[in-house]
Structure formats: C-alpha cells, structure tokens
Amino acid sequence: MSEPMFPRTTVAGVSLSRMIIGTNWMLGWSHTSPAADHQIQRRYSHGENAVPLLEAFLNRGVDTIMGMLQQEQVMRDAVRAAEDKTGKKLIVIDTPILNVDDNEAARREARATIERSRDAGATFCFLHHSCAEQLVNKNKHEITRLGDYTDMIRQAGMIPGLSAHMPELVLYSDENGYDVETYIQLYNCMGFLMQVEAETVCQIIHHAKKPVMTIKPMAAGRVSPFVGLNFVWNTIRECDMVTVGCFHSEEAEEDIEISLAAIERRLPNIEKRSSPNVRQDAFGGNVK
Numbered sequence: 159m160s161e162p163m164f165p166r167t168t169v170a171g172v173s174l175s176r177m178i179i180g181t182n183w184m185l186g187w188s189h190t191s192p193a194a195d196h197q198i199q200r201r202y203s204h205g206e207n208a209v210p211l212l213e214a215f216l217n218r219g220v221d222t223i224m225g226m227l228q229q230e231q232v233m234r235d236a237v238r239a240a241e242d243k244t245g246k247k248l249i250v251i252d253t254p255i256l257n258v259d260d261n262e263a264a265r266r267e268a269r270a271t272i273e274r275s276r277d278a279g280a281t282f283c284f285l286h287h288s289c290a291e292q293l294v295n296k297n298k299h300e301i302t303r304l305g306d307y308t309d310m311i312r313q314a315g316m317i318p319g320l321s322a323h324m325p326e327l328v329l330y331s332d333e334n335g336y337d338v339e340t341y342i343q344l345y346n347c348m349g350f351l352m353q354v355e356a357e358t359v360c361q362i363i364h365h366a367k368k369p370v371m372t373i374k375p376m377a378a379g380r381v382s383p384f385v386g387l388n389f390v391w392n393t394i395r396e397c398d399m400v401t402v403g404c405f406h407s408e409e410a411e412e413d414i415e416i417s418l419a420a421i422e423r424r425l426p427n428i429e430k431r432s433s434p435n436v437r438q439d440a441f442g443g444n445v446k
Contacts, residue, residue, distance in 0.1 A: 163219030164414065165421060167397050169369050170317045170339040172281060174222045174249060177417055178371055179215050180403030181225030181233055182378075184208050189351075189378035198405070205235025212240035212248070214407035218414050224251040224342075224371070224401055226286075228274040237279070251371070252280035253321055253342070256289045256307060269310050276314040283311045284319040284342060291324050299330050308337040319371075325354055325362050332367045342371045342401075347389040350377035360393050369397040376402075383409075383416050384426070391420035 165176045184202045188194035202208055215221070225233050227250050237248050252275040256268040275283045285307055293302045301320075308318040321342040322328050331338050344352045345359050351374060352359055363370045372394060376386035390400050400417065404410040412428055419426035433441050 161218060162418065164418070166219070167369060167399060169282075172249065172317065174399065175220045176399050177215075177220045177222075177414065178251070178399050178401040179212065179220060179223040179248075180373065180401045181223065181230075183403040183405045184211070184236060185225065185230050185232060189374075201405070202232055202236075205232045205237075206239045208232070208236035209239050209243050210407045211404060211410055212236060213244055214410040215414070216240065216244050216246045216248070218411075220410075220414065221246060222249045222251065222399075224253065224373075226254065227252040227280055228254055228271070228278040234278055249282075250278075250280045251282040251284065251319070252278065252316075253284045253286045255286045258285075258289045258292050258303070258307070260303065265306065268307060272307070272310045272314050272316075276316055280316055282319050282340070283314070283316040284321045287321040287323040287327075287342070290321055290327060294324060294326060294330070296326060299333055301327060301330050301334070301336065304331075304336050304338075312337070323351065323353070325352075325359055328362055328366050328370070332365075338368065340369045340371060341366060342373055344374050345372040345390060345394075346374050346377045346381070346386055348377040348380055350374055350380055363394055363398060369399065370394070371399045371401055373401040375400050383413050387413060387416045388420045391417055 166173050167176050183198055186195045186199040188198060227233050241247055254271050254275050256271055257264040272283060293304055295302055311318040317339050318337055319340045320327055320331055320338045323344050328341050328343060343363060347356060349356050372390055375390040376383055402413050404413060415428055416426045430436060
C-alpha cells in the first residue's frame with residue numbers, strides 16, 4: 159500500500175503542497191550557533207548531498223521549496239539534482255534581497271536581481287523581509303513603492319509574494335490591495351523571532367486575504383517537532399502552509415508523519431524516544 163501524499167492548497171492558481179521545504183538547514187543558517195552553521199555547511203557543501211533529503215519530501219508529495227535560489231549555488235544545484243534523480247519538479251519560492259533605494263540605479267539593480275530569480279527557475283518571487291521592511295511607513299499604513307517591485311516580478315513572469323517578519327506587512331498589504339498573492343509569516347508556539355505574541359499573529363493569519371506560508375514552526379529547534387508542528391497545523395486555515403527545515407531525510411519523514419497526524423487528528427506513527435531505560439513508567443513503561 160502506497161503512503162499517502164501530503165495535502166495541497168492553491169496560490170494564484172498554482173497547486174502547492176501545504177508543507178513547504180525550508181532551506182536554512184541546507185544553507186547554513188541554524189539560528190542556533192556558529193558550530194551548528196558549520197555542521198550544516200560541511201554536510202551540504204555540494205547540492206548533490208541534499209538529494210536524499212529532497213527525495214524524501216518529493217516521495218510524499220511535498221514538492222514546494224522556499225529559499226534564496228539565485229543567491230545560493232548549493233540550493234540551485236540541490237533542486238536540479240533532485241529533479242534529475244526523481245523526475246519530479248520542485249516548485250520554487252525565491253526570496254531575493256533587493257536594493258530598494260529610491261533611485262534609478264537601484265531600480266535597475268533590483269530588476270536584474272528579480273530576473274535572475276526567473277532565470278534560476280523560480281515560480282514565486284518574494285521580497286526578502288529585510289528589504290521589504292525598509293519600505294514600511296507605519297504612520298501612513300503603507301509599504302512605499304512596493305508596486306514597483308511586484309510589477310517587476312510580474313514582468314519577469316513570476317508570482318509576487320511578500321515576506322513578512324513584521325506582521326504589519328500583511329495588514330498594510332491587505333488594506334491597500336497590493337499585488338501580492340501570498341505571505342510568509344513567522345509563527346511558532348514560542349514566539350521565536352516574532353514581533354508580537356502568537357495569539358495576535360494567529361488572528362492576523364486567519365484574517366489575511368491571501369494564503370499564508372508560515373515559517374519557523376519549531377522555533378529553529380527550540381521546541382520538538384511534535385510540539386511545534388501540532389501547534390501550527392492546528393491553528394492555521396486549510397489554505398495556509400507550514401515551512402519545515404530538516405537536516406536529513408529521516409527528519410523529513412518524521413516531520414511529514416507528525417504533520418499528517420496533526421491534520422488528521424490522530425497519534426503519529428513514530429518511534430518512542432531513546433532512553434537508557436525505556437521501561438520506566440514515566441516513559442510509558444511497556445506502552446508501544
């Protein structure tokens with residue numbers, strides 16, 4: 159009996175897996191320590207090393223990946239190698255850092271950056287939060303000149319989105335009707351990196367006019383997959399997505415099972431954690 163494929167949603171007419179493959183644990187951004195960053199970089203010094211990880215996702219229908227495609231050669235090589243190995247296509251969400259200075263030279267540079275995203279094979283192109291937040295005017299409830307960049311993305315044949323570590327970006331985009339088809343939003347039970355509490359972000363997600371791609375569900379390893387994934391899957395809408403970063407294929411398989419169990423309201427079929435003495439009552443004794 160074949161294993162079930164992961165549920166899907168639709169963004170701007172494109173079918174996406176509701177689980178999105180995160181790439182920080184391929185590219186060396188652990189949000190933990192330099193030692194962890196170096197460990198990632200050693201493991202994924204070449205994109206081909208990520209094929210088993212991406213194959214584990216693709217085998218379960220998780221075919222959407224988010225990261226800095228054009229900026230990071232490892233990611234481009236990993237996507238290409240996984241597609242060649244499996245014969246399956248990955249839908250890429252690129253999050254480039256644009257020069258958003260208000261002059262013609264900066265706009266030419268931004269356009270060239272966006273065109274590189276297209277040439278690298280991205281379907282979606284989002285302004286990285288670090289540049290998008292430079293455009294926010296809280297007093298006027300505006301994201302100044304955002305339309306310049308979403309228009310460049312459209313002209314390059316990609317779908318525009320907005321990376322919103324700052325939750326006001328979702329609110330102002332909806333309020334002004336900007337040409338944005340989906341949002342990236344930090345969301346986890348610890349409030350890790352979030353600028354307001356989880357309860358407020360949950361409300362923002364539920365009232366958003368477009369689907370939301372949540373990120374950091376496990377707070378960069380600060381909570382277990384069971385806790386982090388159950389929290390997020392059970393507090394978002396059916397149109398929304400969860401971005402999951404993994405270090406190797408076994409983690410991917412485990413996170414997929416925990417996520418499916420959360421969506422299906424059942425206990426995940428995973429092994430018990432190791433212990434020097436697993437027969438202790440506090441560890442479930444003989445319970446399997």
